[in-house]
Amino acid sequence: MEQTKQMAIYPAIGIRPIIDGRLGGIRESLEDTTMQMAKSVAKLYMDNLRYPDGSKVRVVIADSTIGGVKESDACRRKFELENVGLSLSVTPCWCYGSETMDMHPTWPKAIWGFNGTERPGAVYLAATLAAHNQFGLPAFGIYGHDVQDLGDEHIPEDVKGKLLTFAKAGLAVAIMRGQSYLAIGSVCMGIAGSMVDPRLMQQYFGLRTEYVDSSEVLRRIEKRIYDEAEFERARNWVKQHCQEGEDYNREEKKFSREQKDKDWDFVIKMTMIIRDLMQGNPHLKSIGFGEESGGHNAIVSGFQGQRQWTDFLPNGDFAEAMLNSSFDWNGIRAPFVVATENDSLNGLSMLLGNLLTHTAQIFADVRTYWSPESVERVTGWKPEGNAGGGFIHLINSGSATLDGTGRQSIEGNPVMKPFWEISEAEKNDCLKATTWYPANTDYFRGGGYSSKFVTRGGMAVTMCRLNLVAGLGPVLQIAEGETVSLPDEVHKILDDRTDKTWPTTWFAPRVGSKGPFKDVYSVMAAWGANHGAISYGHIGHELIALAALLRIPVNMHNVPADRIMRPSVWSSFGSNLEGADFRACQAFGPLYKTS
Numbered sequence: 260m261e262q263t264k265q266m267a268i269y270p271a272i273g274i275r276p277i278i279d280g281r282l283g284g285i286r287e288s289l290e291d292t293t294m295q296m297a298k299s300v301a302k303l304y305m306d307n308l309r310y311p312d313g314s315k316v317r318v319v320i321a322d323s324t325i326g327g328v329k330e331s332d333a334c335r336r337k338f339e340l341e342n343v344g345l346s347l348s349v350t351p352c353w354c355y356g357s358e359t360m361d362m363h364p365t366w367p368k369a370i371w372g373f374n375g376t377e378r379p380g381a382v383y384l385a386a387t388l389a390a391h392n393q394f395g396l397p398a399f400g401i402y403g404h405d406v407q408d409l410g411d412e413h414i415p416e417d418v419k420g421k422l423l424t425f426a427k428a429g430l431a432v433a434i435m436r437g438q439s440y441l442a443i444g445s446v447c448m449g450i451a452g453s454m455v456d457p458r459l460m461q462q463y464f465g466l467r468t469e470y471v472d473s474s475e476v477l478r479r480i481e482k483r484i485y486d487e488a489e490f491e492r493a494r495n496w497v498k499q500h501c502q503e504g505e506d507y508n509r510e511e512k513k514f515s516r517e518q519k520d521k522d523w524d525f526v527i528k529m530t531m532i533i534r535d536l537m538q539g540n541p542h543l544k545s546i547g548f549g550e551e552s553g554g555h556n557a558i559v560s561g562f563q564g565q566r567q568w569t570d571f572l573p574n575g576d577f578a579e580a581m582l583n584s585s586f587d588w589n590g591i592r593a594p595f596v597v598a599t600e601n602d603s604l605n606g607l608s609m610l611l612g613n614l615l616t617h618t619a620q621i622f623a624d625v626r627t628y629w630s631p632e633s634v635e636r637v638t639g640w641k642p643e644g645n646a647g648g649g650f651i652h653l654i655n656s657g658s659a660t661l662d663g664t665g666r667q668s669i670e671g672n673p674v675m676k677p678f679w680e681i682s683e684a685e686k687n688d689c690l691k692a693t694t695w696y697p698a699n700t701d702y703f704r705g706g707g708y709s710s711k712f713v714t715r716g717g718m719a720v721t722m723c724r725l726n727l728v729a730g731l732g733p734v735l736q737i738a739e740g741e742t743v744s745l746p747d748e749v750h751k752i753l754d755d756r757t758d759k760t761w762p763t764t765w766f767a768p769r770v771g772s773k774g775p776f777k778d779v780y781s782v783m784a785a786w787g788a789n790h791g792a793i794s795y796g797h798i799g800h801e802l803i804a805l806a807a808l809l810r811i812p813v814n815m816h817n818v819p820a821d822r823i824m825r826p827s828v829w830s831s832f833g834s835n836l837e838g839a840d841f842r843a844c845q846a847f848g849p850l851y852k853t854s
């Protein structure tokens with residue numbers, strides 16, 4: 260049952276054991292070794308990789324080793340029946356390239372050719388990659404740095420790393436395919452990222468675009484199209500766990516206590532409704548709303564908010580922040596991906612980070628570069644440690660996940676965990692570190708509540724952003740770095756200068772190289788839009804592999820060369836790797852190219 264449910268929802272990783280087809284000695288001598296390679300990788304994947312719901316990945320191995328075209332196609336048929344979404348071919352020996360290769364047009368592909376010399380797996384790898392390159396079906400090539408003995412079942416560490424990077428990126432491609440981006444509302448304050456482009460969604464990501472007017476949220480509130488029992492439960496939970504902050508609004512712009520209480524009810528309902536719009540809710544059918552119970556199959560959404568909605572009604576901050584977190588009144592659960600200001604390009608950036616890590620994502624304005632000189636001038640404190648070169652103030656009302664408080668830990672260090680690793684105590688610490696301030700009514704005339712927290716410093720993070728450029732298409736930028744912890748009084752002076760009721764993350768990208776990573780100022784100057792998506796961990800290499808699979812060039816990154824992995828054909832586009840990336844992406848075009 261569990262298997263069947265998973266098969267319907269999540270694509271499996273297919274493993275293709277490739278063999279030298281010559282019977283009468285060679286093939287027979289290699290059968291066990293070849294199948295064993297497939298089994299070892301399957302174990303590696305099942306031990307290390309999970310689906311977004313926390314279940315172990317499903318790995319499907321071809322029924323037999325593949326020595327020629329007939330077995331190759333039998334494998335394809337099996338994989339299609341089993342909902343395989345990406346393929347890894349493994350071999351310890353020489354086999355026949357084009358006869359055994361995976362020809363599927365959209366499955367991400369890789370080949371692991373065993374680096375041994377008794378039988379030449381790496382020679383097959385090179386020959387078959389040449390065929391992939393010649394046929395326009397890019398594949399990653401993986402082979403170990405050190406020679407192994409034939410029959411050695413151990414997977415070397417360097418090979419493990421590459422096998423996992425490929426599978427994470429490939430699964431991200433396969434999992435999002437066929438789902439939707441749901442735009443609730445339309446363009447927010449002239450932000451081009453909220454001019455949702457269905458062609459980009461479809462051709463590059465395999466996503467549909469769904470659009471609903473924001474009035475649908477209001478209709479569902481007024482007509483009570485939500486689970487009323489859940490609402491009561493949520494209301495009690497919010498009273499207990501969401502502390503309301505002081506009202507900093509000018510006297511004449513403060514809302515009455517009665518209005519504020521009504522707003523709490525309203526924003527809780529908004530949260531449930533946006534979730535139900537994204538993924539449906541069987542309860543709605545039981546109260547007579549069968550159509551609404553289906554939802555929009557959305558793996559990511561955006562809420563316009565400003566200005567029409569927020570000039571009139573409570574803002575989306577509570578709903579967005581709670582949905583993006585790994586917990587709510589239903590307990591600890593997978594985060595949703597919801598973009599503030601319907602910035603679909605930031606929503607997609609968050610989706611990439613989320614699919615690679617299964618962790619919650621921070622959405623933020625890339626607000627201010629604080630040079631060390633400015634910090635010293637304003638506060639008297641000379642920045643040091645990871646703040647020494649200055650830092651960037653990341654802050655936005657709305658979608659910053661509460662996981663972004665940094666109150667989950669590994670060995671005392673701040674982290675953001677996949678939901679299945681988060682403890683009750685960590686969940687409570689995230690909630691305690693968050694204050695819900697009555698929204699700034701100069702900006703948000705309709706009120707609401709904005710989450711406020713300060714991210715703990717010293718957390719490894721990666722900020723990324725997808726930009727859409729005329730004449731070029733989508734490009735991705737990536738900055739790995741760390742969150743910064745400022746002395747309390749310094750934080751207060753800097754934070755109080757701006758929207759102090761919004762969540763703050765102080766970010767120091769890793770710099771000191773050249774171009775946009777010369778220094779922190781240059782990173783900020785090169786950022787392609789007003790927003791960034793911040794993921795836990797240093798996942799730049801995984802984003803690069805994923806971008807290559809989607810044929811999206813990376814226009815700036817600070818990922819060390821030894822972590823980077825792209826399909827083999829990229830090297831045919833020149834040895835300047837950044838230029839080669841642009842040329843390769845242009846030559847192949849989007850993964851789901853139509854016309």
Ligand SMILES: C[C@H](O)[C@@H](O)[C@@H](O)C(=O)CO
Nearest residue numbers: 565600624655656702789
């Ligand atoms: C309240 C303001 O309108 C903010 O929402 C603004 O700073 C932004 O976030 C722009 O992306």
Ligand SMILES: [Mn+2]
Nearest residue numbers: 600623624655
């Ligand atoms: Mn913003």
